[in-house]
Amino acid sequence: MRTDGRDPSGNVRDRGSGGGAVGAGLGAGALFAIVRRIGVRGTLIAVVALAGIYFFNPFGIRDTVFGLLFGGTPGQTQQTQGEGQTCDTQGPACDFSARVLRSTEIVWREQFQQGRLPNYGSRAQAYEDPVLNFFSGGVASGCGQASSDMGPFYCPADKQLYIDPSFYQVMEQRLNAGGDFAQAYVIAHEVGHHVQNLIGATNKTLPGEDRNRTSVRIELQADCFAGVWGHQDRAALEVTDADLREAVNAAHQIGDDTLTQGRADESQFTHGTSAQRMRWFRQGFDSGDPRQCDTFAVPAGQL
Numbered sequence: 001m002r003t004d005g006r007d008p009s010g011n012v013r014d015r016g017s018g019g020g021a022v023g024a025g026l027g028a029g030a031l032f033a034i035v036r037r038i039g040v041r042g043t044l045i046a047v048v049a050l051a052g053i054y055f056f057n058p059f060g061i062r063d064t065v066f067g068l069l070f071g072g073t074p075g076q077t078q079q080t081q082g083e084g085q086t087c088d089t090q091g092p093a094c095d096f097s098a099r100v101l102r103s104t105e106i107v108w109r110e111q112f113q114q115g116r117l118p119n120y121g122s123r124a125q126a127y128e129d130p131v132l133n134f135f136s137g138g139v140a141s142g143c144g145q146a147s148s149d150m151g152p153f154y155c156p157a158d159k160q161l162y163i164d165p166s167f168y169q170v171m172e173q174r175l176n177a178g179g180d181f182a183q184a185y186v187i188a189h190e191v192g193h194h195v196q197n198l199i200g201a202t203n204k205t206l207p208g209e210d211r212n213r214t215s216v217r218i219e220l221q222a223d224c225f226a227g228v229w230g231h232q233d234r235a236a237l238e239v240t241d242a243d244l245r246e247a248v249n250a251a252h253q254i255g256d257d258t259l260t261q262g263r264a265d266e267s268q269f270t271h272g273t274s275a276q277r278m279r280w281f282r283q284g285f286d287s288g289d290p291r292q293c294d295t296f297a298v299p300a301g302q303l
């Protein structure tokens with residue numbers, strides 16, 4: 001892919017390092033100890049509960065799990081008070097992310113204008129561009145303190161995205177999910193959560209389904225929306241078959257079954273299996289139509 005066909009979005013903020021990460025950093029360190037004590041499955045359950053406390057929404061869960069299982073060294077979060085600028089050292093990653101964000105703004109403005117969205121009862125308003133925050137180590141968000149160990153996330157309360165650009169290295173080196181289009185997929189997935197927030201998908205529940213199952217539907221829809229983005233701007237970004245394979249591979253590598261390597265059963269999953277994540281990303285990419293991303297309209301067994 002190429003990003004020079006898109007200007008960097010102005011809706012980015014460099015929050016620097018630290019940003020009040022003390023609590024979050026300590027929390028991650030403590031949780032790492034818990035992983036060693038009670039294992040991955042018990043930790044998954046604990047993390048779901050904690051994510052609810054920290055983020056009041058199901059979107060931080062994956063990223064929290066990510067951080068616990070695959071994140072950077074816990075307890076060594078930088079504690080400096082926002083002195084250094086993240087993009088001084090991560091310039092290319094920041095520039096890349098800002099251009100991908102710009103691409104998502106163009107795509108979603110048009111989709112909202114055309115009303116091409118799943119209908120959850122609330123009339124789809126005009127698209128509002130979200131802000132993307134770059135940070136290193138830790139950051140204060142509208143959903144509470146967050147640490148890089150939690151991975152990138154979207155906060156519905158302040159309608160902003162948060163990413164430590166070093167996560168791109170984590171993807172390549174620890175998750176076997178390298179490639180620029182795989183990185184773009186991460187941004188597009190978090191933007192997908194923003195779209196959900198605007199159309200009322202965030203509050204949707206289905207009778208008889210627990211919180212984890214609802215979370216899976218939400219996460220798979222965000223994957224599908226990421227695919228829609230890739231489809232809609234594929235010409236300007238010169239998306240190739242190899243790019244598509246990078247994104248599908250990333251979707252595979254971050255499936256709950258692959259991440260937990262069979263140590264958690266499906267009732268604990270919050271983001272979907274590798275097969276489901278690949279399928280829904282492809283559904284969005286192949287159709288280019290957000291209305292084909294209505295994961296709430298599909299019986300649980302067919303997700």
Ligand SMILES: [Zn+2]
Binds near residue numbers: 222
């Ligand atoms: Zn997500």
